[in-house]
Amino acid sequence: MFDKNLEIPINLLKAEALLGRLPESHPQRQEIDGLVKKLRSGYNGEKVLNYYLGLLPEKRYYIYHALRLPAYNSFFQIDALLLSSKFILIIEGKNHSGKITIERNQMIQEYGDIKEVYEDPVAQVQRHKLLLRYFLEKYHFTDIPIFYLVALTRTSTELSISPNYHEAVKSVCRAYHLLSKMEELERADLKTSIDDKKLSKVRKLLLKSHVPLSSNLMQQYRISFSELEKGVRCLICGFIPMNYHRNSWHCPHCQAISKEAHLKGINDYFFLIKPEFSNPELREFLLLPSSRSTSYLLSLLNLPYAGIKRARHYLLEHPLEP
Numbered sequence: 282m283f284d285k286n287l288e289i290p291i292n293l294l295k296a297e298a299l300l301g302r303l304p305e306s307h308p309q310r311q312e313i314d315g316l317v318k319k320l321r322s323g324y325n326g327e328k329v330l331n332y333y334l335g336l337l338p339e340k341r342y343y344i345y346h347a348l349r350l351p352a353y354n355s356f357f358q359i360d361a362l363l364l365s366s367k368f369i370l371i372i373e374g375k376n377h378s379g380k381i382t383i384e385r386n387q388m389i390q391e392y393g394d395i396k397e398v399y400e401d402p403v404a405q406v407q408r409h410k411l412l413l414r415y416f417l418e419k420y421h422f423t424d425i426p427i428f429y430l431v432a433l434t435r436t437s438t439e440l441s442i443s444p445n446y447h448e449a450v451k452s453v454c455r456a457y458h459l460l461s462k463m464e465e466l467e468r469a470d471l472k473t474s475i476d477d478k479k480l481s482k483v484r485k486l487l488l489k490s491h492v493p494l495s496s497n498l499m500q501q502y503r504i505s506f507s508e509l510e511k512g513v514r515c516l517i518c519g520f521i522p523m524n525y526h527r528n529s530w531h532c533p534h535c536q537a538i539s540k541e542a543h544l545k546g547i548n549d550y551f552f553l554i555k556p557e558f559s560n561p562e563l564r565e566f567l568l569l570p571s572s573r574s575t576s577y578l579l580s581l582l583n584l585p586y587a588g589i590k591r592a593r594h595y596l597l598e599h600p601l602e603p
Contacts, residue, residue, distance in 0.1 A: 284364075284484055285345040287331045291495045291552075293320040294600070298552040298587045299498050303508040309502055324378025329434035330361050332555060333459045343484055350416055350490050358494065364483060366475045368426040368466060371413065373406040374456070380439040383449050402431045403449045410414060420486055424473055428466060455516045499553055506554065512568040513546045515539075522568050529578065541603055543567055543578060548600045556597045563595075 294315045303310045321429050327346060337501055342363045349358040361372040375381070376396045379392025384544045406429040414427060420426045433440060442449045454462055475483075499505075513524020520534035523542055530542040546567045550558060554566070564575040 282339050282343060284343045284488060285491065287327055287346040290320060290324060290347065291493060295496070295498050295552040295589045296320055298549040301514065301554065307586055309455055309504065313502065316335050322376050324436040326374045327360060329456050330372060330374045330432060334361060335455055336460060337463065345487055348487060349492050349494055351492065352412045352416065356492060357409055359409055361529060362477065366480060367471050367473065368428055370466065371406055371409055371427065371429040373402055373431045374434050375402055376434045378435055378438060380441065381417070381433065382441045383446065383453060384443045385446050391404055406431055411524055413563060422483060423473060426471060426473055430454060432459055488520055509553070511566055513542045516542055516545070525574060544601045551597045551600055559594050
């Protein structure tokens with residue numbers, strides 16, 4: 282069963298919001314576009330893993346997606362972790378296209394005329410295994426066997442592994458081979474068995490210790506509030522800003538009309554600026570015509586708030602659902 286389901290990474294949502302607010306001529310637009318593509322590719326790879334892991338017997342494993350755990354003064358993130366009564370399995374997903382060559386100490390990706398060098402994924406997942414062991418030992422779970430796999434999630438990717446790199450030959454597989462790899466582990470003669478009480482404690486520990494990655498992209502890329510495009514974007518043609526008239530949003534480009542187009546704009550504020558805002562702050566960001574119209578829209582959302590009158594700030598605990 283899935284103890285921690287697959288979710289769209291918050292950093293992907295933030296990057297997409299930032300890209301949507303940068304003018305076409307912005308000097309960092311290409312860099313942010315590359316970030317969005319990288320994060321989207323990683324998420325697409327995790328969706329492939331999720332599909333195959335969902336085919337496993339429901340009561341045999343507890344499955345965790347994108348588990349980010351503390352390691353001293355930092356964190357490490359595991360794409361997928363499977364916990365059973367016999368062992369823990371760490372899976373590192375790779376969604377690279379083109380040709381992948383895995384050598385000791387590096388992975389080379391070639392597509393067209395472009396060649397890029399990355400960290401050896403086997404070394405990466407071995408490091409995660411070591412950090413997970415340290416993490417579990419801290420809470421006195423010292424006798425749980427930990428295994429690992431690297432799964433390529435694109436079926437079209439050409440794979441080449443150096444023949445003398447035996448650890449990679451053994452641990453790198455296609456995502457569609459995951460189930461057979463799992464059966465090999467199940468058939469292995471493992472001496473350790475985790476009782477239900479310990480299993481329950483480990484499950485609670487993993488969920489309690491997870492800290493999702495949420496970066497301040499505006500700060501990271503040194504982009505100021507004044508550089509962002511303000512207003513509400515048309516959900517049909519993408520034009521910004523729409524005009525607000527008689528409690529509806531009107532697109533001057535394609536003539537579309539919407540009563541909810543502002544919800545994405547509020548989410549953009551949540552992702553990029555901060556999780557709270559005043560009436561004037563929202564009015565400035567969405568280019569609303571008046572304080573009264575802003576108050577009307579806020580009244581429809583029924584958000585929690587703090588303060589009274591002009592000192593009132595509305596609080597967003599999570600993105601709004603359209």
